Amino acid sequence: MRPVARIAVLLLAAVSGTLRADTTVVQEPHYGEVLFHFYLGQPFEAITRIEAGRMAGHIEIHDEESELLLGGMLLDWGQHREAARIFATLLERTRSPEVRDRAWLELARLSWQRGALAQAQTALARIGDALPRGREAERQMLEAQLLMALGQYGQASERLARWDGPADWRAYAHYNQGVALIRQGRFDEGVQTLDRLGGRTGRTPELRALADRANVALGFSLLEYGRPAEARAALERVRLHGPHASEALLGFGWAESAMGRHRESLTPWLTLRERDLLDPAVQESLLAVPHAFASLSAYGQAAEAYIDAIDTLETELGRIETAITAIRDGAMVPALLAMDDRDQLGWHWQLDALPDRLETRYLAEVIATHEFQEGLKNARDLAFVRGVLQDWAGSLGAFADMVTTQQLAWQSRAPRAEALMARSDVAGLQDRSEKLSAALIRAAAERDTLALARRDELQQLAELDEVALRLRPLDPADPEVAELAVRERVLRGVLLWQLNAEFPARHWQHTRELRDLQPVLAEMAAREARIEALREGAEARFEDQARRIAALGPRVAGLLMQVDAASVRQRTHLENLAVDSLERQASRLRSHQVQARFALARIYDRAAAGEVAATGSGASP
Amino acid sequence: MIPVFFSRRSRDEPTVTRGCRTAGGLAIVACWVMTSLAVAEEFAAIDRDVESLKQEVLALNRDLFLLEEELLFPANTQVAVFVSMDVGEFFALDAVSLRLNGREVANYLYTEREVEALLRGGVHRLYMGNVRSGDHELVAVFTGIGPHGREYRRGAELTFSKGIGPKYVELRISDVERRLQPEFVVRKWE
Incomplete structure (x- = not known):
């Protein structure tokens, strides 16, 4: 596996890779779950949960935040139209200045990604002053990039000079600032900026690679401006084993050559010539070396080196032809995708290493282009969604079985539920409770102590009534009868006094018991209603689920077919791009061959004319 | 030339x-x-x-x-348990185990990346299952590294009543500045 020297993802990657959920206090666990998957780099899971959570009414408090997050994730997954729709809707309905500014920033990012620079500028211009600090830095960086893309390097460099963003981005900002200054003709200022950056050691491999890159850019710029000594100093700082070493070696040789130090120019070029011929710098060294020999009047060695170069280039051309055939046979895309962790779609995925196979070893050039990377992302996304669809296709049968099982289980329980519901009379109980309440109120109003008498007391009263009734026909003068009548009145009096004395306490007790009964009755009524609803809705729910499963099956199958068709188209397109690139490389190699043959012929012509000895004469390096 | x-x-x-x-x-x-x-x-x-x-x-x-x-997980039986964290200065989470009505239903070991996601505001759905309506007992045991770099193990429990709708429970780990200790709070959501 060989690393692809990825150059200058630079600020664009920094900016496009900054989508994040701004710090927030999570007030709904389902939104927190979305964030969890988002932070784990599982955007597909996060998108699904946002959409499902919103449909199920689980995400309401974080409505606008979730919209912004969803739009951003969709944008990064290449869903430009849907993302644009979300941001536009959000702008229409939000009252929050921060949400509005963030939506405009996302729209600017969207337009930038689609190459609609004017729209991106318009969107940026709509942003107010409510962006969080990190987002403000992102806005400024995007603005600077836009200005550079529009060729307004002066304004871009001004913006970058004022830029106050995260420390990690600053080095990239300085790089772009140096480039912008040179492009607008402020050469010395640009050189100073790149020189400062190139002189840093860098804390991380990325920053060290950026310093190398700055030195290479600086070196070649100085060479073009006829300042080879300074160019040499800049190129000398590039690490020999870094991703820019080959370019630096080539430039270093040209700096020496430009100062007339042809012998010294051979050292980097001969080193370079031993490297992998896939690198254009190495290819150029095949011709640079004999050029140096010729400049040293070592025509014999120059001729040998040209012959070697012609042979080497011929061999390489043969390999390219074989690679083109292998690509046409469809081996390339599967080999590239095999390098990928397909568990998640990871929106910022870029292939940064090439499999060491014939059909892929010449792809370094094309793989670094936006179009190829985007196409590869599409191919990868299609492979991912294909996997998702296949999983669902397998699950649908199980879903149908589940519905059937649940329906059968319900049907077996339904008669018991029916019988239970038939026996249940919560409404009757509530009615009785209400009647009792009314009776209590009446008893209190009329001081009806008998209304609150216990059963035994009523029995006693009834017995006293019976005694009184039986005493009535007897002779009251009879002492025995008189005594019984007195005892009857005393007992009645005691009983009535007792009822009267206990009436308030009894009334309070009954009232409280009835009050305590109310929630129990309400819960019973609610439970009865729920059971009734479940009973009534069960069959409808099973039918609805069965209908949904039946409808989803063809949708899954249809989409699988579409995904397969799109994958073929995408793969063919990628193969075309790759073959074009390889043909360009072949063309460049053929051009080098022509130059080598021409230079060789010139040496032979001179030798024939007696100007030089064809071999073995002249200075040697 | x-x-x-x-x-x-x-x-x-x-x-x-x-x-x-x-x-x-x-x-x-x-x-x-x-x-x-x-x-x-x-x-x-x-x-x-x-x-x-x-x-x-x-x-x-x-x-x-x-x-x-x-x-x-039909709504009338659904119960979900979530884990969340705030600053995490006094407690570095390693794992959470969960018992529902005395039965272990989840035992989750967190990766560094997952802890980072929790600290940034993410909420992890630790468990989703089905229970009957009525009262249930939930016991969560958190293990990790507590104050002064020592192994730390703490439990939190909750009795909740399951009604007809889905039940959501959040296990929240937060720092208590004044006590320089982590706090484990169980919170019910409807």
């Missing part, structure tokens, strides 16, 4: 695009590789198709996700 193969590095030549490489020279991130119009149109057409296809897949995936949850 400037050789021909060097002179093609014109200053006006586009050098670097988004993620593209050149053999040196100045680089501007914002420029795009020059491609032929026909190829670009083909790319745009495929891109549009793929975009539309992915949108359909997202909608389908959402519908299937909802259906699956509805079938596996």
Whole structure:
């Protein structure tokens, strides 16, 4: 596996890779779950949960935040139209200045990604002053990039000079600032900026690679401006084993050559010539070396080196032809995708290493282009969604079985539920409770102590009534009868006094018991209603689920077919791009061959004319 | 003499695009590789198709996700337990085990990345299952590294009543500054 020297993802990657959920206090666990998957780099899971959570009414408090997050994730997954729709809707309905500014920033990012620079500028211009600090830095960086893309390097460099963003981005900002200054003709200022950056050691491999890159850019710029000594100093700082070493070696040789130090120019070029011929710098060294020999009047060695170069280039051309055939046979895309962790779609995925196979070893050039990377992302996304669809296709049968099982289980329980519901009379109980309440109120109003008498007391009263009734026909003068009548009145009096004395306490007790009964009755009524609803809705729910499963099956199958068709188209397109690139490389190699043959012929012509000895004469390096 | 193969590095030549490489020279991130119009149109057409296809897949995936949850965890029996964290200065989470009505239903070991996601505001759904309506007892045991770098193990329990609707429980780990201790709070959501 060989690393692809990825150059200058630079600020664009920094900016496009900054989508994040701004710090927030999570007030709904389902939104927190979305964030969890988002932070784990599982955007597909996060998108699904946002959409499902919103449909199920689980995400309401974080409505606008979730919209912004969803739009951003969709944008990064290449869903430009849907993302644009979300941001536009959000702008229409939000009252929050921060949400509005963030939506405009996302729209600017969207337009930038689609190459609609004017729209991106318009969107940026709509942003107010409510962006969080990190987002403000992102806005400024995007603005600077836009200005550079529009060729307004002066304004871009001004913006970058004022830029106050995260420390990690600053080095990239300085790089772009140096480039912008040179492009607008402020050469010395640009050189100073790149020189400062190139002189840093860098804390991380990325920053060290950026310093190398700055030195290479600086070196070649100085060479073009006829300042080879300074160019040499800049190129000398590039690490020999870094991703820019080959370019630096080539430039270093040209700096020496430009100062007339042809012998010294051979050292980097001969080193370079031993490297992998896939690198254009190495290819150029095949011709640079004999050029140096010729400049040293070592025509014999120059001729040998040209012959070697012609042979080497011929061999390489043969390999390219074989690679083109292998690509046409469809081996390339599967080999590239095999390098990928397909568990998640990871929106910022870029292939940064090439499999060491014939059909892929010449792809370094094309793989670094936006179009190829985007196409590869599409191919990868299609492979991912294909996997998702296949999983669902397998699950649908199980879903149908589940519905059937649940329906059968319900049907077996339904008669018991029916019988239970038939026996249940919560409404009757509530009615009785209400009647009792009314009776209590009446008893209190009329001081009806008998209304609150216990059963035994009523029995006693009834017995006293019976005694009184039986005493009535007897002779009251009879002492025995008189005594019984007195005892009857005393007992009645005691009983009535007792009822009267206990009436308030009894009334309070009954009232409280009835009050305590109310929630129990309400819960019973609610439970009865729920059971009734479940009973009534069960069959409808099973039918609805069965209908949904039946409808989803063809949708899954249809989409699988579409995904397969799109994958073929995408793969063919990628193969075309790759073959074009390889043909360009072949063309460049053929051009080098022509130059080598021409230079060789010139040496032979001179030798024939007696100007030089064809071999073995002249200075040697 | 400037050789021909060097002179093609014109200053006006586009050098670097988004993620593209050149053999040196100045680089501007914002420029795009020059491609032929026909190829670009083909790319745009495929891109549009793929975009539309992915949108359909997202909608389908959402519908299937909802259906699956509805079938596996019907609302009248559904219970979900979430884990969340705030600062995490006094407690570095390693694992959470969960017992529901005395039965272990989850035992989850967190990766560094997952802890980071929790600290940034993410909420992890630790468990989702089905219970009957009525009262239930939930016991969570958190293990990790507590104050002063010592192993730390703490439990939290909750009795909750399951009604007809889904029940959500959040296990929240937060720092108590004044006590320099972590706090484990169980919170019910409806």
